[in-house]
Amino acid sequence: MHRVLVPSDTPSTGLVELARDTTAPDGLSFHHANEGKPLATPWQIAALRAQRVAKHTLPKGYILDCACGSGVQLAAYGAVLKQPLLGVELAAERAKASAVNLHNIASYARATDTEWYKKSLIIEGDGTDPEGVLSMLSDDQRSIAFLHLDPARPRNSRTHSLEEMMPPLHLVLGAWKPHFNESEQEPAVLLDLSPRLVEQQRAEVEAIVDEVWPGISRTWEWTSRGRGRVDRLALWLGGISDIRASRRFVRVPSSAADAPIVLSTNTVVEPINVQQTPPKRGEWVSILDAALLESGLMAQWLKSTAAGQEGRWAFLEGRRPQLHHDRPLQLENNDQLLVQATGKVVELLKFSLDEATVDELVEIAISHQLKSVKLRYDLDPSMQPKLQGSLDRQLRRRNGNKNGFVAQHPHRNVLLLCVCQEAP
Numbered sequence: 001m002h003r004v005l006v007p008s009d010t011p012s013t014g015l016v017e018l019a020r021d022t023t024a025p026d027g028l029s030f031h032h033a034n035e036g037k038p039l040a041t042p043w044q045i046a047a048l049r050a051q052r053v054a055k056h057t058l059p060k061g062y063i064l065d066c067a068c069g070s071g072v073q074l075a076a077y078g079a080v081l082k083q084p085l086l087g088v089e090l091a092a093e094r095a096k097a098s099a100v101n102l103h104n105i106a107s108y109a110r111a112t113d114t115e116w117y118k119k120s121l122i123i124e125g126d127g128t129d130p131e132g133v134l135s136m137l138s139d140d141q142r143s144i145a146f147l148h149l150d151p152a153r154p155r156n157s158r159t160h161s162l163e164e165m166m167p168p169l170h171l172v173l174g175a176w177k178p179h180f181n182e183s184e185q186e187p188a189v190l191l192d193l194s195p196r197l198v199e200q201q202r203a204e205v206e207a208i209v210d211e212v213w214p215g216i217s218r219t220w221e222w223t224s225r226g227r228g229r230v231d232r233l234a235l236w237l238g239g240i241s242d243i244r245a246s247r248r249f250v251r252v253p254s255s256a257a258d259a260p261i262v263l264s265t266n267t268v269v270e271p272i273n274v275q276q277t278p279p280k281r282g283e284w285v286s287i288l289d290a291a292l293l294e295s296g297l298m299a300q301w302l303k304s305t306a307a308g309q310e311g312r313w314a315f316l317e318g319r320r321p322q323l324h325h326d327r328p329l330q331l332e333n334n335d336q337l338l339v340q341a342t343g344k345v346v347e348l349l350k351f352s353l354d355e356a357t358v359d360e361l362v363e364i365a366i367s368h369q370l371k372s373v374k375l376r377y378d379l380d381p382s383m384q385p386k387l388q389g390s391l392d393r394q395l396r397r398r399n400g401n402k403n404g405f406v407a408q409h410p411h412r413n414v415l416l417l418c419v420c421q422e423a424p
């Protein structure tokens with residue numbers, strides 16, 4: 001059974017999960033239902049994504065999201081692409097939240113009188129049943145311009161296996177294939193997947209896609225909002241893929257006023273290996289963005305920021321990939337966003353840092369005119385704040401003028417005190 005919700009006629013009564021999205025402009029809050037907030041795409045990511053989809057020419061027809069949740073991504077597509085929206089959601093209250101959000105976002109964008117908004121609908125029902133969904137529309141409106149799918153995944157999933165996704169990819173793609181607007185170009189599809197999918201699972205996704213559209217062009221996109229995490233992993237297919245890129249990395253800045261960093265490549269990613277060398281004063285240590293590393297685009301970024309240098313990776317796993325190199329990085333524009341810390345090694349600390357030895361580090365830091373030293377290695381979580389607090393307190397009162405950090409050398413018994421390269 002499917003039920004139509006017309007956004008301008010859907011009241012918000014009964015929706016109690018109104019939440020502010022800190023990435024959305026002031027005055028824009030979203031309704032959710034059945035604890036839908038954690039599932040919703042943050043507004044800034046949804047809007048940036050819509051802007052990149054807008055760089056492609058879509059055929060006429062509906063922008064379809066067949067598991068639209070609270071409708072945040074769907075509404076962002078409407079505001080940017082200005083094409084009619086069709087959202088399908090199984091959970092009744094969430095479908096209602098989608099309709100209300102769509103209306104609120106269209107009002108915010110002063111678009112409630114536009115043709116695209118007047119045609120936009122939310123359908124409460126099963127997104128794997130196109131016949132049921134399309135029977136709610138008039139005959140002349142039934143073609144699909146673009147399909148977005150962000151399937152639900154169990155919270156706390158350990159495996160992130162494809163079978164856990166609801167609705168399942170293969171059912172959605174196979175069912176909707178006949179309903180795309182027939183145009184010269186390949187169908188335009190965006191699959192918003194678990195950011196934790198490993199290479200083998202990405203290959204499984206590609207196999208499912210190839211079953212439906214053999215050989216369709218594709219671009220994988222890793223999106224990060226910082227903290228070294230991949231926030232979204234998406235596969236852009238056919239009409240919205242980038243023919244010059246098989247992989248893309250997007251670092252979303254904290255301020256919506258700034259442009260994201262976008263890197264892309266069409267070349268096969270070469271494996272990177274750890275290369276351990278003895279600790280050395282005078283070499284440079286950079287702790288870089290773990291999400292950039294995961295996207296496979298680190299080597300490309302280093303071609304410009306560490307041009308002509310043979311870097312040596314001390315750590316590749318975890319939240320702090322650490323590169324050792326011979327000269328400072330050449331950072332331009334927003335490059336700093338991809339650097340947790342970079343600096344020159346000025347001391348090799350051959351003692352382990354604890355409450356008894358922290359004063360020794362303070363004295364060494366002062367001798368290098370440091371006004372702050374951040375601990376950039378994995379420490380016992382109960383010790384970290386104590387030691388960092390002690391360093392901050394003691395160094396603040398001295399007359400240092402440089403920033404520094406401590407990194408771990410892979411020979412576990414050596415720490416590296418580094419003086420930061422100042423931001424350009």
Ligand SMILES: C[S@@+](CC[C@H](N)C(=O)[O-])C[C@H]1O[C@@H](n2cnc3c(N)ncnc32)[C@H](O)[C@@H]1O
Nearest residue numbers: 040041067069070071072073090127152166167
């Ligand atoms: C991750 S959420 C989508 C969030 C959305 N992108 C947003 O920005 O709010 C996935 C949604 O798929 C819905 N769902 C699961 N199976 C479905 C099905 N067969 N048909 C329609 N929706 C379904 C779930 O109820 C859930 O709300």
